[in-house]
Amino acid sequence: MIEAGIIGTGSYLPDVVVTNQDMSGIVETSDEWITSRTGISERRLSSGEPTWFMGLVAARKAIAAAGVEPIDIDLILATTVTPDYYFPSLSCIIQAEIGADNAIAFDVNAACSGFVFAMDVAGRYLMTGAAKNVLIVSAECLSKLTDYTDRATCVLFGDGAGAVVVSTGGGRILGSHLRSEGKSGGSLVSRALPIQHPFLDGTGRNPGGWGSAFPERFPDAVDKFIRMDGTEVYKFAVRAVTDSIQVVAKEAGVEVARIDHFVLHQANFRILEAVSRRLGVPMDRFAVHIGEMGNASSASIPICLDNMIQDGRLKPGDSVMMSGFGAGLTYGAMLVTF
Ligand code: ACO
Numbered sequence: 001m002i003e004a005g006i007i008g009t010g011s012y013l014p015d016v017v018v019t020n021q022d023m024s025g026i027v028e029t030s031d032e033w034i035t036s037r038t039g040i041s042e043r044r045l046s047s048g049e050p051t052w053f054m055g056l057v058a059a060r061k062a063i064a065a066a067g068v069e070p071i072d073i074d075l076i077l078a079t080t081v082t083p084d085y086y087f088p089s090l091s092c093i094i095q096a097e098i099g100a101d102n103a104i105a106f107d108v109n110a111a112c113s114g115f116v117f118a119m120d121v122a123g124r125y126l127m128t129g130a131a132k133n134v135l136i137v138s139a140e141c142l143s144k145l146t147d148y149t150d151r152a153t154c155v156l157f158g159d160g161a162g163a164v165v166v167s168t169g170g171g172r173i174l175g176s177h178l179r180s181e182g183k184s185g186g187s188l189v190s191r192a193l194p195i196q197h198p199f200l201d202g203t204g205r206n207p208g209g210w211g212s213a214f215p216e217r218f219p220d221a222v223d224k225f226i227r228m229d230g231t232e233v234y235k236f237a238v239r240a241v242t243d244s245i246q247v248v249a250k251e252a253g254v255e256v257a258r259i260d261h262f263v264l265h266q267a268n269f270r271i272l273e274a275v276s277r278r279l280g281v282p283m284d285r286f287a288v289h290i291g292e293m294g295n296a297s298s299a300s301i302p303i304c305l306d307n308m309i310q311d312g313r314l315k316p317g318d319s320v321m322m323s324g325f326g327a328g329l330t331y332g333a334m335l336v337t338f
Pocket of ligand 1 (some may be wrong): 029030033034037038112151152153155188228229230231233234238262267268271295297325326327
């Protein structure tokens, strides 16, 4: 157990609302297909605001809610799969914008699991006394990586940001369990820039994919767009999230049935339902925001937390099981009290 918790939250969603009806105007799909398969009715897309700006607005709100001064923040962790720059890191941009001159700032890359991974890192800094106030900013602009001619993926994703301040001045971290399964990573990919320089003669070694560990799943993909084996990811998500929640609850000595809220990565309503069935916990304890925001990758959990605090669902003393899963493949869960 770590004597530290979330003392402030903030979020940002862009103004552009894209409905399922709008999607059916650009690809062959329907509101009925999208809603019944995913639970998504609409998603928010950037109207041009960059990832760092979304993260900055969320960060400022979280800092104000926490009542800390930027100068008292020791560590900034940012998570994103859609940065505006390869470098500097998103966390360094946020540091500069808020004037947190005393903070160490670096990014954590665990795709959609990023927020839970960053919470785990924060907990360890707080536990050792290396930090007292940690700002986590999860900001995503997935529309940058979405192929709007591919109906199997383009209906799923949205943009937005969430942020929290984690501090020794509040709540508790009761347990955490992270896992990575790199060997299954090929089922969810987005490719970075290809090698291009004046001395390239085509004779170099190109093992393809990740080399010999497993066969490349999307060998023809040469662009940046998200490629996903939806069925594989679905099965992985249900198994991984259920397992990690059970491990954390057991290690923390807390009955799953007694946890107040389950705030899972918002990728698909059916995944939330399947986890709820497997755990034997009613759906009314699960945060469900996928319908109005789509899948905003690592930002989805802190956006949910902020919504729940704003509308009074989440109160001081409540226990919250968070769980993320995504590319890597990565997954994890963390149990906290507010
Ligand atoms: N509209 C209409 N039809 C569609 C659409 C669409 N938008 N997309 C796919 N279809 C069609 C397919 O072409 C296929 O047609 P066919 O049978 O004629 O070939 C049919 O619908 C069924 O396709 P499936 O992929 O089998 O559909 P499924 O029921 O598995 O649902 C989905 C797909 C929603 C992607 C599901 O597999 C899923 O949610 N997987 C998990 C995805 C996920 O969690 N991603 C999160 C990780 S990524 C991240 O968070 C960044």
